[in-house]
Amino acid sequence: MPLLTDQNKQQVQKILQQLANPVTIHYFTQEFECEPCQIAHELLKEVTALSEKLTLKVYEFKNEHEVAQRLGVDKIPAIVLEGQRVYGIRFFGVPAGYEFGAFLEDLVDVSRGTTQLSAETQTLLNTLIKPIHIQVFVTPTCPYCPAAVRMAHKMALYSDKIKADMVSALEFPYLADKYDVYGVPKTVVNDGEVMFEGALPEREFVAQVLRAA
Secondary structure, eight states: OOSSOHHHHHHHHHHHTTOOSOEEEEEEEOSSOOHHHHHHHHHHHHHHTTOTTEEEEEEETTTOHHHHHHTTOOSSSEEEEESSSEEEEEEESOOOTTHHHHHHHHHHHHHHTOOOOOHHHHHHHHTOOSOEEEEEEEOTTOTTHHHHHHHHHHHHHHOTTEEEEEEETTTOHHHHHHTTOOSSSEEEEGGGTEEEESOOOHHHHHHHHGGGO
């Protein structure tokens, strides 16, 4: 049964018309798909069918160790976006609910290879030496979560020193427990060196993340 209605497809297609260059969606699942994996897989198939500039590559997580390791995938379902290069933009869990909009916006940014960040943010990111890993924990019904995910992904697109993940708190409860995720969005930097809650404005979000640098 399709996940996107005809009206949804028209709206998505309108957004995908903004794609400037081809984007490859790397999707990691397993042979006997769990329910979230099935949903994510179907959603990606329906989205990629709406634009000739999108290509979906599907991997069996247990059998594709080298690819998974290269793309930083250690759990499923997982989505990695690649444009002119792999930008370290990843989704762990289904990009459903409010996160679907963030996923579509990421596709557009990756296709362009650029994103909107202030000159101040760009200057700060240019000074990075130490790698930074950002995990943004979300739930599909959280209206504030996409802003945090988008901010993290914009930083990852701009700087090759940054990897940024959307992580579904519902699908990975062991990680939510590990980082004491009681409210979302919660952002975890470098395995807990820095943690903060809320969809902060760009300047504050960047300042918090760079505390780990």
